[in-house]
Amino acid sequence: MAKTEPNDRKPHITEQAITLGNWHHHVNWVNTSLILIVPLGGCVAAFYTKLQAVTAAWAIMYYFWTGLGITAGYHRLWAHRSYEASRPLRIFLACVGGGAVQGSIRWWSSKHRAHHRWTDTVKDPYSVMKGVWYSHFMWMVLKQNPKNKGRTDISDLNEDPVVVWQHRNYGSVILVFGVLFPMLVAGLGWGDWKGGLVYAGILRFLFVQQATFCVNSLAHWLGEQPFDDRNSPRDHVVTALVTLGEGYHNFHHEFPSDYRNAIEWWQYDPTKWSIWTWKQVGLASNLKEFRANEIEKGRVQQLQKKVDQKRAKLDWGVPLGQLPVVDWDDFIAETQSGKALVAIAGVIHDVTDFIKEHPGGKTLISSGIGKDATAMFNGGVYMHSNAAHNLLSTMRVGVIRGGGDVEIWRHQNKQSAIA
Numbered sequence: 001m002a003k004t005e006p007n008d009r010k011p012h013i014t015e016q017a018i019t020l021g022n023w024h025h026h027v028n029w030v031n032t033s034l035i036l037i038v039p040l041g042g043c044v045a046a047f048y049t050k051l052q053a054v055t056a057a058w059a060i061m062y063y064f065w066t067g068l069g070i071t072a073g074y075h076r077l078w079a080h081r082s083y084e085a086s087r088p089l090r091i092f093l094a095c096v097g098g099g100a101v102q103g104s105i106r107w108w109s110s111k112h113r114a115h116h117r118w119t120d121t122v123k124d125p126y127s128v129m130k131g132v133w134y135s136h137f138m139w140m141v142l143k144q145n146p147k148n149k150g151r152t153d154i155s156d157l158n159e160d161p162v163v164v165w166q167h168r169n170y171g172s173v174i175l176v177f178g179v180l181f182p183m184l185v186a187g188l189g190w191g192d193w194k195g196g197l198v199y200a201g202i203l204r205f206l207f208v209q210q211a212t213f214c215v216n217s218l219a220h221w222l223g224e225q226p227f228d229d230r231n232s233p234r235d236h237v238v239t240a241l242v243t244l245g246e247g248y249h250n251f252h253h254e255f256p257s258d259y260r261n262a263i264e265w266w267q268y269d270p271t272k273w274s275i276w277t278w279k280q281v282g283l284a285s286n287l288k289e290f291r292a293n294e295i296e297k298g299r300v301q302q303l304q305k306k307v308d309q310k311r312a313k314l315d316w317g318v319p320l321g322q323l324p325v326v327d328w329d330d331f332i333a334e335t336q337s338g339k340a341l342v343a344i345a346g347v348i349h350d351v352t353d354f355i356k357e358h359p360g361g362k363t364l365i366s367s368g369i370g371k372d373a374t375a376m377f378n379g380g381v382y383m384h385s386n387a388a389h390n391l392l393s394t395m396r397v398g399v400i401r402g403g404g405d406v407e408i409w410r411h412q413n414k415q416s417a418i419a
Helices: 028-045 053-079 087-098 106-115 132-139 161-168 169-191 191-218 236-240 249-254 269-278 294-312 328-336 352-357 364-368 386-395 403-418
Strands: 341-345 347-350 396-400
Touching: 028 132, 028 191, 053 087, 053 106, 053 132, 053 169, 053 191, 087 161, 087 169, 106 161, 132 249, 161 169, 161 364, 191 236, 191 341, 328 396, 352 364
Parallel strands: none
Antiparallel strands: 341 347, 347 396
């Protein structure tokens, strides 16, 4: 009999409740330092550092450079391969993307591909289902259980020399392009070494980080879902303004290989405009766009779903297939017993409660009781509106056996009887 091996696997820290005694074991201290502790130190230092106008301008410019390193580089180029970039552009995006201090291309793209593959599930590394703050940054602050890792194919990234170089030297990339480079430009340029470090360096990457994190949180919480509502991604102009155009997230999750997030000319997407400009100067190529026909299909299907949801809440009358089938003679007998019934297009309608409210008066509607009033209703007396047809549908109570042709049959039967 085979022996059972004892299960001596040490439980992962995430499988233990957070307590006052072990909370520090739950924290990913590297990430926490880079996205909380160092930026907090920069905020404190800003109170003791004068902000020069030229330093502020440089910080804003470098904010856009490093922001594009994430949106146009990490995201649309490497995570989704929505276009191709020349070697100089790839190196530039790898450097300034590293300056955003959000992990290496390889790490970031791997997590993002898992997010798309496992959206809103336990394997989604930053699932908004665990809360907005969790998806915003807590997933990086707290250690993650490797059992819940959503695996993806990153073989293409492992074969990219720029990606491999940046990943292997990521610590140096952070130091150089996250802190030293912006400080050197301000220091050598106009003598503001401290301002360059605090504003163009630390506070600048703080703002870039928080803007990017909004794609994981705000873009899954605020806005509309014009293409699909089965998962959480949403479109909103506020998110787009914060994230250099990444706010049209519902579109992006439906068509991730499209180099655009915003498909309308008036929508804010500076990342799209940058990629398009790089193509014009020969730095980018093969810009991918999903077929317009398929995009419109998604939009129409979602509109139809919303219409159907609204339609389901309205009274459209008893479905024809659920109405009883009534012989013509029984229909006549019912009217003679006092019910105000009219037959229109083979369907019996009870207008008893509507006679007094009829806009054309009681006389006209009363003249159709016990008769086939199809011609009268559809133009013989008055061509009724769509609203009238809709209202009439709520009054149907039966279907005439033989449908709208019953009167012809009755007339033919009478002629045969006379002959």
